Amino acid sequence: MRSKKKILISSILAAIFCYVVPANSATTYQQGKSYTAGQIVVGTDGNQYQCKPFPASGWCGMSASHYAPGSGSHWQDAWTEISNANTSDNNQTPTDNTNTNTNNSNPGNSSSSNTSGSWQANKVFVGGDQVTYNGKAYKAKWWTKGDTPGSANVWELIESPNTDDSTNNNNTQDSVNNSDNQSWDSNKTYSQKGDVVEYKGILYENQWWTKGDTPGNAQVWKKIGPAPDSDDNSNNTEDTNNVVKAAVTVTGLGQNTETVIFTSIQDSTLVKSYEFKDGTNEINLPVGNYSIIDASPESSKLLKLDGEIVAVTKDAQITLAYENYTSDEDHSEVTNSELEKLLPFSDFEKAFPYATNGACTAKNNGLKGLYDGLIAAAANFPSFANPEAIPDRVAQSQQQKIELAKREIAAFLANVSQETNGGWATAPGGKYAWGLCFIEEVGCQNGGCSQYTDQNPRNPAHKGVPGQFYHGRGMIQLSWNYNYGLFQDFYNEKFAGNNPINLLANPGLVLRDYKIAWTSALWFWMTPQPPKPSAHDALLGIWRPSNDDLNANRVPGFGMTANIINGGIECNKGGNTESYQVSNRNNFYTRLADIIGTSTGDNLGCRNMRSY
Structure with missing residues (x-):
C-alpha cells in the first residue's frame, strides 16, 4: 500500500470565515503563545494587531521571526494592524464608536472631538475620527484604512470641517500629497x-x-x-449591466474581420470583465455588435462599433476573476483552448499510456475522458499554461513564453504523476510511464478508510457524512472531510452554476467527474498559501523570493513546487542527493518535458531548500 500524505488546501477559502472583534482589551503579544482568529494583541511597537481569520490564524502563534505582529518577516500574513500608537486614539478597535462627540462648536478641544486632519490613504482611522478631503469634512463610522472619503460607506459627510479656518481647504490636498503618498x-x-x-x-x-x-x-x-490632486470620479460608477469593460487603445484597422456580439458582462466562456482605456483614460463602451480584427496572431484584437476603432489587449492580459469562468454545464463546449494547442491528445497518450490499464483506477471514459476533463478544468484557470498570461518581465519573446507554458504543463503533470503513479522498476514502459494510474488511494477503493474523517472541523458545515469516506481521490489525492468541504464550497461558488455538488455526501464525484478531479488539482496548483507562493508562480518565475526566502535557498524552479507541495518531508535533507520523492518528481518531469517539447529550466531540486 502506498502511503498518502494529507494535503491541506484551506487558505483559498479564508474569505468564507468571519469573526467578531472581542470586547476585551488587548494583551501584550507573547512569542510561542497560541492565538485565535479575532484576538487582539499589542505588539512591541505599541500598535494593536488582530489575528486574521482561519486559516491564517494558525500562523499567529508561530515563529516570532516570521509572524510577530509588526516585526516578523511575514507578519502581515497572520495579523491585521488595527491601531497605530501614533494615531489619535490607539486603544480603539475596528468597532463602531457610538460615543463620539460630533459637536463642532469647540473644534480645538481634542477631548470632545476626534479631528484627525486631512485624510491619508495609508493611515488608520477609527469610528468618530474626522478628516478633510477635497474641501469637505467626513467622519469615520468605524475602523478604516485606504477607503476614500466620498466613495466609501465608512465615511459620513458632515456639514463643515472641524477647523476654525474654512479657507484652508486648498491646503488639504497639498498635505495629503506631501505626507505619505x-x-x-x-x-x-x-x-x-x-x-x-x-x-x-x-x-x-x-x-x-x-x-x-x-x-x-x-x-x-x-x-x-x-489621488487627492486628481478629479474624484468615484461617483461615476459603471453599470455593469449596460457596459463592457476592457483594456483598449485607439489604433488602425487590420485585415480579417469577424462579427461577435458582446453581452452585458459576458463575451466568451472565459472572459467577462475588461477594463477599457483610451490611452491611460478609462472609458465606457456600450453593449452592441463589434467587429473583431486580428492583424496577426500576436496582435491585439480590434473592435469596431459605429465607426469607432479600438484595440483590445489579449484575453490573458486582461484582469481575470473567478467569476469569469465557465459553469459546469458548459464544459463540453470548451474546445481549442490554449492547452489543447500546447498539449494535443497525441502527446497526452504518450505521456500516460497505461493510465487505464490493469489495476489502475482511472478507467471512466478511457484516456480520452481523462484528457477532456483536463481541458475542461483548465478553461476555469485561463492563466494556467497560457503564453499570453506570462508577464514580459519573465519572458520577452513569444517563443520563450510558449516554452515556459509547456514547461508548466510538464511540471504540473509531473507532480500529479507522483501522486498517482502505479509504476515499478521493471514495469512496461518504465516506472515513470504509469502516472494517472491510481487516482484513488490504494487500499481504500472499497471503503473502510475512516481515518480521514474529523468530526470537529473548523467549519461545522464540513462534518463528515455517516457512511462516507474521505480518503485520497483525484489528481492530487484530495483527503479529509474538511478539504472535501472546502473544495466543494469553492467549486460551487465559482464553477458549478446551477449544478452545485455535494462532495461531503458524495465524495466519489471526484472520481466519476474528471473535470472536478482536475479542478481540485489546478485549484491547489494556481493558488498561493501564504507564506507559500502558488506552484504556478514559483515554477514560472512570476514569484520573487523575499530576503527570508533567499536565505532559505528558496528560488523559482521545479524544486520549489516540491517544497510547496510536501517540503516538510521531501526537502532540506542536505547532502549531495535529493530525497527519493524529489528524484521521482524530477524523473517524471524530465520525461514529460521531452514528450511535450520543452526544457526543464534550472533549480530542479530542494535538498538544501528550507521548508515552510
Missing part, C-alpha cells in the same frame, strides 16, 4: 503589504512584495481610488 518607482522595492503609491492620478496599495510591477496592470496592486 509617493509616486510609483519601477526600480524601487515595495516589500511591505500596505505601501501606498500614486500612479497616473490613482492611488494603489500593494498586497505583497513587488518590484517593477506596474500599478493597474498587476494583481499585486490594489486600486484605492483617485
